Amino acid sequence: MRRKLAAGNWKMNGTASSLAEVQALVSLHCAPSVDILICPPATLIAQAAGLCANSPIMIGAQDCHAAASGAHTGDISAPMLADTGAGAVILGHSERRENHNETSDLVAQKAVAAHAAGLIAVVCLGESLAQREGAQTLDVIAEQLAASLPDGTTGANTVIAYEPIWAIGTGLTPSLAQIGEVHDFIRSRLSERFGVQAAEDFRLLYGGSVKPENAAEIFATSNVDGALVGGASLKSEDFSPIIRALE
Numbered sequence: 001m002r003r004k005l006a007a008g009n010w011k012m013n014g015t016a017s018s019l020a021e022v023q024a025l026v027s028l029h030c031a032p033s034v035d036i037l038i039c040p041p042a043t044l045i046a047q048a049a050g051l052c053a054n055s056p057i058m059i060g061a062q063d064c065h066a067a068a069s070g071a072h073t074g075d076i077s078a079p080m081l082a083d084t085g086a087g088a089v090i091l092g093h094s095e096r097r098e099n100h101n102e103t104s105d106l107v108a109q110k111a112v113a114a115h116a117a118g119l120i121a122v123v124c125l126g127e128s129l130a131q132r133e134g135a136q137t138l139d140v141i142a143e144q145l146a147a148s149l150p151d152g153t154t155g156a157n158t159v160i161a162y163e164p165i166w167a168i169g170t171g172l173t174p175s176l177a178q179i180g181e182v183h184d185f186i187r188s189r190l191s192e193r194f195g196v197q198a199a200e201d202f203r204l205l206y207g208g209s210v211k212p213e214n215a216a217e218i219f220a221t222s223n224v225d226g227a228l229v230g231g232a233s234l235k236s237e238d239f240s241p242i243i244r245a246l247e
């Protein structure tokens with residue numbers, strides 16, 4: 001049985017004072033029936049992980065380099081993230097794909113690095129508005145899914161997040177039928193590649209304008225095992241009800 005997952009992506013937001021939000025979640029969710037992941041900026045990972053040391057809440061990162069070390073000024077490797085207390089890393093977020101020209105091939109290389117360091121890779125996929133309107137969504141998802149997951153991917157070391165680009169930070173969400181269609185499709189593609197049994201182990205998250213108000217209906221949708229939440233993960237008063245809706 002897959003354990004549901006509520007994951008928060010703080011993006012480039014937060015300074016030391018924001019750790020109060022992590023502390024609040026630690027207090028509010030001592031024994032959750034779902035997994036909780038918070039991905040603050042890299043500057044806060046060590047302190048956030050310290051706050052969560054005796055809590056079931058996991059701290060994650062938002063990206064890693066594909067190499068373990070070397071001459072890559074400004075980058076952070078997967079072993080460094082693990083060393084600083086991270087248990088997971090978001091890879092292939094559309095903002096990385098768009099702003100840093102990250103390809104699915106690079107995402108797969110980063111996933112290899114993450115797995116080698118013992119990190120769970122949260123691999124993001126999603127179509128643009130033009131692709132959605134051009135009825136290309138499933139083709140785009142199929143291509144990104146196939147190319148972003150390296151061999152050795154399992155439901156234990158990888159989570160898939162479906163995040164339509166046009167729904168991120170816009171307040172727009174696909175219909176529940178559209179979300180279900182893509183999640184069912186991802187599960188069927190995972191079955192074809194990894195086998196029916198192994199495919200059942202993967203957590204499939206929906207991401208894009210998840211809020212306390214819409215979380216419950218999204219979580220009731222076919223093959224949705226949780227959410228990757230951006231803006232509404234910044235404040236515990238917003239993220240906590242989303243976690244509760246998943247429980």
Ligand code: PEP
Pocket residue numbers: 009163167168169170207208209210228229230231232
């Ligand atoms: C995200 O960036 O992963 C995301 C889903 O953002 P938001 O929830 O703000 O749409």
